[in-house]
Amino acid sequence: MQYNTTKVFEIILLGFPNFQNIKNIFFPLMLLIYCVTICGNLLIILVVSYSRSLHSPMYFFLTQLSFTDILLSTTIVPNMLHVVLYEGSYVSFIGCFIQFHCFLATESLECLILTVMSYDRYQAICNPLQYTSIINFTFCVKTTVFTWLIVLFITLMMYITISNLLFCGPNIIDHFFCDFEPILELSCSETFIVKMESKLIAVPLVICPFMVIVISYLYIIITILKIPSVSGRQKTFSTCSSHLAVVSLYYGSLISIYLLPDMKNMKNAKKILSLFYNVVTPLLNPMIYSLRNKDIKQALEKIVQRIHKRLYT
Numbered sequence: 001m002q003y004n005t006t007k008v009f010e011i012i013l014l015g016f017p018n019f020q021n022i023k024n025i026f027f028p029l030m031l032l033i034y035c036v037t038i039c040g041n042l043l044i045i046l047v048v049s050y051s052r053s054l055h056s057p058m059y060f061f062l063t064q065l066s067f068t069d070i071l072l073s074t075t076i077v078p079n080m081l082h083v084v085l086y087e088g089s090y091v092s093f094i095g096c097f098i099q100f101h102c103f104l105a106t107e108s109l110e111c112l113i114l115t116v117m118s119y120d121r122y123q124a125i126c127n128p129l130q131y132t133s134i135i136n137f138t139f140c141v142k143t144t145v146f147t148w149l150i151v152l153f154i155t156l157m158m159y160i161t162i163s164n165l166l167f168c169g170p171n172i173i174d175h176f177f178c179d180f181e182p183i184l185e186l187s188c189s190e191t192f193i194v195k196m197e198s199k200l201i202a203v204p205l206v207i208c209p210f211m212v213i214v215i216s217y218l219y220i221i222i223t224i225l226k227i228p229s230v231s232g233r234q235k236t237f238s239t240c241s242s243h244l245a246v247v248s249l250y251y252g253s254l255i256s257i258y259l260l261p262d263m264k265n266m267k268n269a270k271k272i273l274s275l276f277y278n279v280v281t282p283l284l285n286p287m288i289y290s291l292r293n294k295d296i297k298q299a300l301e302k303i304v305q306r307i308h309k310r311l312y313t
Contacts (some may be wrong), residue, residue, distance in 0.1 A: 008167040012097045015083035016177045027084050033283050034077040040286035041066035049055040051299035057135045061117045068113060069282035073104040076278045080176045096178040105155045108205045114247050115209035121240040122216040126223045161197055165189040174267055213247055244290050253277035280307055
């Protein structure tokens with residue numbers, strides 16, 4: 001088959017054509033969400049790092065989640081704001097390529113970190129006597145390095161595969177960022193192998209982590225139900241309720257996107273769902289953990305009191 005060999009060097013992101021009438025509201029709202037997201041997640045990292053009482057595996061992984069949320073939000077939102085402001089935007093093909101792979105890496109990392117956090121809660125609730133011997137500093141470091149290596153390896157695999165495709169037009173993406181399916185639609189090469197590879201990658205990055213989370217919480221629920229006192233059950237459940245809320249938001253929106261059929265009239269729905277788990281979820285994560293976690297609130301109050309004393313003494 002003969003293809004037009006003109007290469008694509010520039011891509012047009014259409015963004016949200018239907019939101020043009022509310023651009024003056026939508027743009028400052030997204031900018032505010034981005035600023036609050038960065039400040040909220042940085043605050044979580046600083047509070048955990050500064051407070052010795054929070055130097056535990058659970059909060060170590062929480063800082064990793066906050067760092068990942070900052071990376072994810074920074075990968076998507078600044079360019080999206082440019083697209084919204086100018087009602088569409090040009091982006092270089094290389095820039096689009098880089099954005100997709102950064103997005104892939106951060107989303108993959110978030111899935112794995114949420115999985116490790118669920119395993120941590122499982123050990124803390126179901127196996128408390130051996131928790132400190134299993135979930136220790138060495139485990140935290142090794143797990144973090146291992147997750148990063150997995151993500152980098154898979155991202156490299158996808159980079160090599162997609163870079164071998166021929167992109168010769170069209171050069172228009174009806175989305176606010178460079179996602180996987182929209183990029184493949186620009187290719188004039190056969191994309192069957194790439195799509196199959198993405199489905200295989202989804203097994204260790206999405207399906208297996210999701211199954212681990214589900215199984216972990218099944219055991220957690222069974223253990224909690226065996227506690228005789230109501231106050232004991234509530235206290236134990238409170239230690240994992242924040243993580244469960246974050247997992248539900250993240251996987252709920254992620255699964256909804258990829259379960260929706262590929263139809264033209266569903267593109268707006270997919271954009272809104274993508275907006276939720278790429279922009280809103282990183283905002284909600286620090287709020288959920290700070291509002292529902294007594295340890296973080298107490299540590300934050302102590303830091304504020306110390307700052308207040310230094311300023312006025």
